[in-house]
Every structure is written in C-alpha cells, then in structure tokens.
Amino acid sequence: MRKETLEQLALFGSPPSFAEEIPVGQVNLPPWDEFKAAFNGIFARGHYTNHGPLVAELEEAVKNALGVRHAICVTNGTIALAIAARALRLGGQVIVPAFTFPGTVQALSWAGLEPVFADVDAHTHGLTAASVAPHIGPQTSAVLGVHLWGTACDPSGLAALCDAHGLQLFYDAAHAFGCSHAGQFIGGLGRIEAFSFHATKIISGAEGGCLTTNDDEIAARARTIRNFHQAHSFADVGLRINGKMSEAQAAMALLSLRHFDAHRDHNRRIFMRYRERAAVWRGVRLYDYPNGEAHNYQYAVLEVDSAAGLSRDDLLDLLRAENVLARRYFHPGVHHLSPYAEQARPPLLPVTDALCRSSLQIPLGPRVDEGIAEVICGLIDLALAHADEIGRRLQARREGVPG
Ligand SMILES: Cc1ncc(COP(=O)(O)O)c(C=O)c1O
CATH class of the missing domain: 3.90.1150.10 (Aspartate Aminotransferase, domain 1)
Known part of the structure; x- marks a missing residue:
C-alpha cells in the first residue's frame, strides 16, 4: 500500500x-530440483571435500566466465584475501580503505600485516592514486583496493603508483563478480583478486570465495597455501591453512553461475x-x-x-x-572498530567519515x-x-x- x-x-x-x-542482503536460491540433483551427485560420489570434481568444475567455469588464467576456490572471501596476501609474500604495511566490509581489513591482520587506512573518493567510494600516495612509506609493501559496489577501484592510477614505488597491488573483488572495467571482466586486475561467494552475493556457495590471477607463480602459491596438507604442494610457501572449498559450496556456486x-x-x-x-x-x-x-x-x-x-x-x-x-553500510567505518580504533594516531579520513554518516543501503x-x-x-x-x-x-x- x-x-x-x-x-x-x-x-x-x-x-x-x-x-x-x-x-x-538477499539470497538467490537455486531451483529445488536443480539443488537436489546436484546434491544427489555428491552423495552418489561420496566425495564431500578435498578438491572434488565440483570444485574443479567451478574453477574452470569461473576462469572461462571472467577470462583469467587461474581461479582458486576457497572457503570464503576473507580467507581468500588472507591467502592472497600470503601468496604475494607481503610484509609490513598494506594501504587499504576503511570504507569497506570489516573482513577486508581483518584478513590483512590475520596475514600478519599492518593495515594503513587511506581515504576514498567521494564519487566512486574507492581508493585512488591521489588518496593512497600520502600514506606510502618505507614499511609499505602493497595496496589492497576494494571494488566497492562492483565499481573498479582506479586500476590504472593505482597500478602506475604501485609500479613507481615497487609495491604490489591486489584487490578485494567481493562485490564485483560479473562487473567490468574497460570492457574486461574484473578478475585479472592487480596481481591477484579475491571474490566472495557468500550467501548474499550474486554468486553464492552459501559461504565461499575465489582467487583469480593471470600469474602462474602466485596461483601456485595460493593453491598451496589453501591446503594444509603437504600432498597438495605446487610452490614453496611457508605457513599454510585450511582454505578448501567443499563440494556442497561448489555445487551451490555452480548453480548461481548457471542462473x-x-x-x-x-x-x-x-x-x-x-x-x-x-x-x-x-x-x-x-x-x-x-x-x-x-x-x-x-x-x-x-x-x-x-x-x-x-x-x-x-x-x-x-x-x-x-x-x-x-542498513548503514558501512558504519562506523573499520577505523572506528576494534582493534583498529585503538590506534595511537587515528587516521584522518574526512570522505570516509562523511560517507559513514550519509550512506544507506536499501x-x-x-x-x-x-x-x-x-x-x-x-x-x-x-x-x-x-x-x-x-x-x-x-x-x-x-x-x-x-x-
Ligand atoms: C567488500 C567485502 N570484502 C570482503 C568480504 C568478506 O567475504 P566473506 O563473507 O566471503 O568472507 C565481504 C563480505 O561480504 C565484502 O563485502
């Protein structure tokens, strides 16, 4: 009414x-008969996790859909980001926005890195070369851009800046499946990109995530890190984790892709x-x-x-x-959440703070x-x-x- x-x-x-x-946050559920058929297959094979055929099929499908060389499916988008950071062998500080989902920043902390917050552009809501540049210092190893709301995060500006300073550039593409930049699907930007297949995302594995890259060495490292078992080693890496995607997640995500x-x-x-x-x-x-x-x-x-x-x-x-x-996405901003709010010198992020006060998702x-x-x-x-x-x-x- x-x-x-x-x-x-x-x-x-x-x-x-x-x-x-x-x-x-709404869930795109697959038609029940398709869901049942997919799960009947899993039950018939008795292969529930550990690099099953549906994960392999999903990786192939994502590669083809996005036009990238490698897709590595993992447990969720936050783990994808932490694995990406480890696969890039980062240390010290990583520049990141505070106007994002907390998982973007928490992943860096779990990877043993220090997030340094930069402000975002008032129009695109993403980092820009100009907003990042003042934060580059001797400890900086990388910039983590977020394609917020699926809008590409200044790919050419950030790439030029990172090249000039010898920094790695990688992306949180949690929102960006099926979005393009300069006519190419997001997935091949920076050194590596991380997607979320959370239940509320357009590609949903209920939980799930995926890394995409065109770099063979980084892909091999990410593939190795996602599995704590040494039988699955493709590159020399240090610490590993259980980041495997299950067959149930892959089945759901494949159905999302179909629809x-x-x-x-x-x-x-x-x-x-x-x-x-x-x-x-x-x-x-x-x-x-x-x-x-x-x-x-x-x-x-x-x-x-x-x-x-x-x-x-x-x-x-x-x-x-x-x-x-x-919902007030993102309120109050990651820099105002624990443990980042306890920083000795709070970052000055006027655009971020203004967006945190003014934005509302419907x-x-x-x-x-x-x-x-x-x-x-x-x-x-x-x-x-x-x-x-x-x-x-x-x-x-x-x-x-x-x-
Ligand atoms: C921008 C952004 N980054 C990271 C994540 C974390 O993804 P996940 O929930 O799959 O861990 C999300 C989740 O919704 C997100 O919106």
Missing part, C-alpha cells in the same frame, strides 16, 4: 508497509526503477554505476545529505519501522519486485516531502517530549 500522509507512517503508530521484513544472467537482469530492473525515482529526490543521491561497463547491480546505495532536510538515521528509522531493513535482490521497490520509493518521497516535521518529531521523541 502506498502511504500518503505522515499519520500513515509506522514510525508514528500505523501498521508497517510490509508484514514481513525485507532485508538488504547469473537472470539474477543480474532482475537486479538491473529493480535498480533502474530506483534510479528513475531517485532522479527527483532532493538531498538523496542513488550511487550510480559506471557507464558502458557490465554490472551485476547487486547494491542500491543512497547518500543522504543536508539538502534532504532529515538525517540519514531519521530515514533509516522511518524505513525500518516499515520493515524495510535498510533492499535489492530476489525478494524485491517492482511493486516493493515502488513502495520503498514512495516512503522516501513521503519522508522528503515532510522532512522538517519528521525530523522535529523524532528529535522531540529522542528528548523524551511527547508527540
């Missing part, structure tokens, strides 16, 4: 727009609906994707600025009361159809039309004043 007046808002006591919660086009097309339809409606919003910008590139349209990210007349958090409260489980995925997107847009229209009054009432409520 489209709400027309303030009194109809759940925030002010009316029933919510949706009886069931609509989360931001990728349909999932992407659904996402694109909903995203375009949001884009059309966002064009008239004052003070609320929908993060847009690069023109002329392939994209998976997994995320609808809003930035709420002062022109909206109400704060990001007010809009969040309003939507959540309606069972639209919008639902997009298989559980959002055009009707639901319309209702969500209608709620934002209503919020903006009555921004002052909503802000006033919420402020009064926070101060304990009735009304």
Whole structure:
C-alpha cells in the first residue's frame, strides 16, 4: 500500500508497509530440483571435500566466465584475501580503505600485516592514486583496493603508483563478480583478486570465495597455501591453512553461475526503477554505476545529505519501522572498530567519515519486485516531502517530549 500522509507512517503508530521484513542482503536460491540433483551427485560420489570434481568444475567455469588464467576456490572471501596476501609474500604495511566490509581489513591482520587506512573518493567510494600516495612509506609493501559496489577501484592510477614505488597491488573483488572495467571482466586486475561467494552475493556457495590471477607463480602459491596438507604442494610457501572449498559450496556456486544472467537482469530492473525515482529526490543521491561497463547491480546505495532536510538515521528509522531493513553500510567505518580504533594516531579520513554518516543501503535482490521497490520509493518521497516535521518529531521523541 502506498502511504500518503505522515499519520500513515509506522514510525508514528500505523501498521508497517510490509508484514514481513525485507532485508538488504538477499539470497538467490537455486531451483529445488536443480539443488537436489546436484546434491544427489555428491552423495552418489561420496566425495564431500578435498578438491572434488565440483570444485574443479567451478574453477574452470569461473576462469572461462571472467577470462583469467587461474581461479582458486576457497572457503570464503576473507580467507581468500588472507591467502592472497600470503601468496604475494607481503610484509609490513598494506594501504587499504576503511570504507569497506570489516573482513577486508581483518584478513590483512590475520596475514600478519599492518593495515594503513587511506581515504576514498567521494564519487566512486574507492581508493585512488591521489588518496593512497600520502600514506606510502618505507614499511609499505602493497595496496589492497576494494571494488566497492562492483565499481573498479582506479586500476590504472593505482597500478602506475604501485609500479613507481615497487609495491604490489591486489584487490578485494567481493562485490564485483560479473562487473567490468574497460570492457574486461574484473578478475585479472592487480596481481591477484579475491571474490566472495557468500550467501548474499550474486554468486553464492552459501559461504565461499575465489582467487583469480593471470600469474602462474602466485596461483601456485595460493593453491598451496589453501591446503594444509603437504600432498597438495605446487610452490614453496611457508605457513599454510585450511582454505578448501567443499563440494556442497561448489555445487551451490555452480548453480548461481548457471542462473547469473537472470539474477543480474532482475537486479538491473529493480535498480533502474530506483534510479528513475531517485532522479527527483532532493538531498538523496542513488550511487550510480559506471557507464558502458557490465554490472551485476547487486547494491542500491543512497547518500543522504543536508539538502534532504532529515538525517540519514531519521530515514533509516522511518524505513525500518516499515520493515524495510535498510542498513548503514558501512558504519562506523573499520577505523572506528576494534582493534583498529585503538590506534595511537587515528587516521584522518574526512570522505570516509562523511560517507559513514550519509550512506544507506536499501533492499535489492530476489525478494524485491517492482511493486516493493515502488513502495520503498514512495516512503522516501513521503519522508522528503515532510522532512522538517519528521525530523522535529523524532528529535522531540529522542528528548523524551511527547508527540
Ligand atoms: C567488500 C567485502 N570484502 C570482503 C568480504 C568478506 O567475504 P566473506 O563473507 O566471503 O568472507 C565481504 C563480505 O561480504 C565484502 O563485502
């Protein structure tokens, strides 16, 4: 139902727009009969993990889909990043954004490295050569860029900067499966890239991840590190870990890959609906994707600025009361989370801090159809039309004043 007046808002006591919660992170489940057939195969073979045929098939399929020489499937995206860092033989400090999922940075710490935070670009939300350069010092060994929301993270600028300073460049591509840069699928940028196949990603193994690279030596090291058993050694590495992907994960991810086009097309339809409606919003910008590139349209990210007349958090409260489980990605920023918040000298990241205050992710995925997107847009229209009054009432409520 489209709400027309303030009194109809759940925030002010009316029933919510949706009886069931609509989360931001949504799961693309495969058709049950395909799932059953895939798992029947696993049961018939009795091969559940340790480099089974489905993992091999998935690695081949990812290589072909992305046009890269090597795909190495692992347990999850965080382990993929830690393995990538070890495969690159990094030491000391790695420059990384704080406007990202905590796993990006935690992976570096688990690999024994010191993350150094650089600010991001206000438009792309990613690192740039200009934002990274001031942080390069004698201890720096690498830059870890994040293709946030699937937008390539300044590949040519960062590559030139890293080459000039003898640094390794690698990427967190967790959001970027099926997204392109300069007409090529993300997967072959930097020395190595790490994808997440988490349940909410467009390619889902329930949990899962994958490393991609065009470098034979780095691939051999990554393949070796992912397996703690010495029978699977392809290169000379030090510490190893259990990063193996199971057959169950590979089966799920293969089914996701089979249905990728349909999932992407659904996402694109909903995203375009949001884009059309966002064009008239004052003070609320929908993060847009690069023109002329392939994209998976997994995320609808809003930035709420002062022109909206109400704060990001007010809009969040309003939507959540309606069972639209919008989320403050990424709040408060990794640099404000333990253990990084305890740094002696907190980093100065004005753009990151501004984005952490202003950004809001709204639902997009298989559980959002055009009707639901319309209702969500209608709620934002209503919020903006009555921004002052909503802000006033919420402020009064926070101060304990009735009304
Ligand atoms: C940008 C980013 N990096 C890393 C990760 C970690 O991936 P995983 O959950 O597969 O460990 C995520 C997870 O959602 C992510 O969004």
